[in-house]
Amino acid sequence: MRLSTKGEYASRAILELALHYPKGPLHIRDISSAQDIPERFLEQILLSLKRAGCLKSKKGPQGGYYLSRDPSEITVAEVIRAMDGPLAPIDCVSVIAHEVCSRENYCGLKWLWKEVRDSVAEILENTTFMDLAERTKKARKERKTEKL
Amino acid sequence: MRLSTKGEYASRAILELALHYPKGPLHIRDISSAQDIPERFLEQILLSLKRAGCLKSKKGPQGGYYLSRDPSEITVAEVIRAMDGPLAPIDCVSVIAHEVCSRENYCGLKWLWKEVRDSVAEILENTTFMDLAERTKKARKERKTEKL
DNA sequence: TATTTAGTCAATTGATTTTATCGACTAATA
DNA sequence: TATTAGTCGATAAAATCAATTGACTAAATA
Numbered sequence: 032m033r034l035s036t037k038g039e040y041a042s043r044a045i046l047e048l049a050l051h052y053p054k055g056p057l058h059i060r061d062i063s064s065a066q067d068i069p070e071r072f073l074e075q076i077l078l079s080l081k082r083a084g085c086l087k088s089k090k091g092p093q094g095g096y097y098l099s100r101d102p103s104e105i106t107v108a109e110v111i112r113a114m115d116g117p118l119a120p121i122d123c124v125s126v127i128a129h130e131v132c133s134r135e136n137y138c139g140l141k142w143l144w145k146e147v148r149d150s151v152a153e154i155l156e157n158t159t160f161m162d163l164a165e166r167t168k169k170a171r172k173e174r175k176t177e178k179l
Numbered sequence: 180m181r182l183s184t185k186g187e188y189a190s191r192a193i194l195e196l197a198l199h200y201p202k203g204p205l206h207i208r209d210i211s212s213a214q215d216i217p218e219r220f221l222e223q224i225l226l227s228l229k230r231a232g233c234l235k236s237k238k239g240p241q242g243g244y245y246l247s248r249d250p251s252e253i254t255v256a257e258v259i260r261a262m263d264g265p266l267a268p269i270d271c272v273s274v275i276a277h278e279v280c281s282r283e284n285y286c287g288l289k290w291l292w293k294e295v296r297d298s299v300a301e302i303l304e305n306t307t308f309m310d311l312a313e314r315t316k317k318a319r320k321e322r323k324t325e326k327l
Numbered sequence: 328t329a330t331t332t333a334g335t336c337a338a339t340t341g342a343t344t345t346t347a348t349c350g351a352c353t354a355a356t357a
Numbered sequence: 358t359a360t361t362a363g364t365c366g367a368t369a370a371a372a373t374c375a376a377t378t379g380a381c382t383a384a385a386t387a
Contacts, residue, residue, distance in 0.1 A: 091355030139315030239384030
């Protein structure tokens with residue numbers, strides 16, 4: 032039940048862009064160093080996220096990536112699905128990539144995996160990058176005052 | 180956020196043993212054919228589950244595997260952890276394999292993954308193989324009456 | 328006690344996925 | 358037209374996963 036590195040990097044990258052929103056584009060390089068993600072790998076991830084409609088980009092000097100919508104309109108579910116596919120733990124309970132099992136006697140388990148899927152989806156569908164950005168800003172602020 | 184094949188096979192195997200409980204041991208071969216799991220792969224899985232304390236075994240004729248406890252005492256969480264390790268989507272929110280992140284600015288996400296972890300754990304900790312066996316029996320019964 | 332049955336164990340292979348890198352290309356700006 | 362920065366496809370390296378193998382040990386029974 033683990034999240035892929037790709038999924039984790041993607042969500043960190045979008046969070047970084049959300050923290051910067053609505054200022055202009057950010058370079059791959061800057062996102063990479065801020066979030067400690069291998070630059071050439073991040074490049075691919077950002078491309079996928081762009082194709083998935085989460086990001087837009089601008090070439091040339093003063094170019095970079097920026098969110099295609101307000102952070103409050105981008106859910107974590109959308110980002111994770113774009114990177115890793117269905118949220119379901121196994122295909123037979125995936126809404127998107129549904130697969131019929133050959134035997135009915137597994138269905139005692141099917142019900143369980145469906146419950147897991149729904150519960151994960153519920154959280155990720157209802158969390159936006161605005162929520163995450165706010166949490167992050169708040170945590171940073173608290174950390175600052177703590178140090179005084 | 181996918182379950183490994185190993186985790187899926189393991190839960191199916193334990194379910195099969197729970198359905199057979201408390202009758203005597205079942206051969207690897209029988210579990211394998213009932214649940215359609217590659218026999219030599221299942222062998223390894225059963226060994227791990229034995230080491231994890233879910234199963235016991237008996238060698239020789241009339242031998243096989245059987246549950247070490249009542250199905251109501253074996254949770255799905257226990258089985259999945261034995262096969263795949265921590266339930267947490269990423270290590271920094273794992274109770275067992277906790278890892279400190281080098282940067283505090285990820286914590287906006289940390290909180291989210293923790294919520295996911297807790298929600299998955301809540302379900303898997305509270306589902307036992309008695310529950311699953313009962314569900315399965317009920318589903319089979321319904322399927323039978325449907326056919327009349 | 329010999330034979331058969333059935334689980335034990337370690338090592339290794341094969342396949343797939345994940346993670347990452349490379350180089351050449353295109354678009355935008357100054 | 359030089360420089361900056363994203364685009365794209367191919368591929369390589371590494372890790373993990375899934376599965377196979379062969380030799381071994383223990384138990385039952387004939």
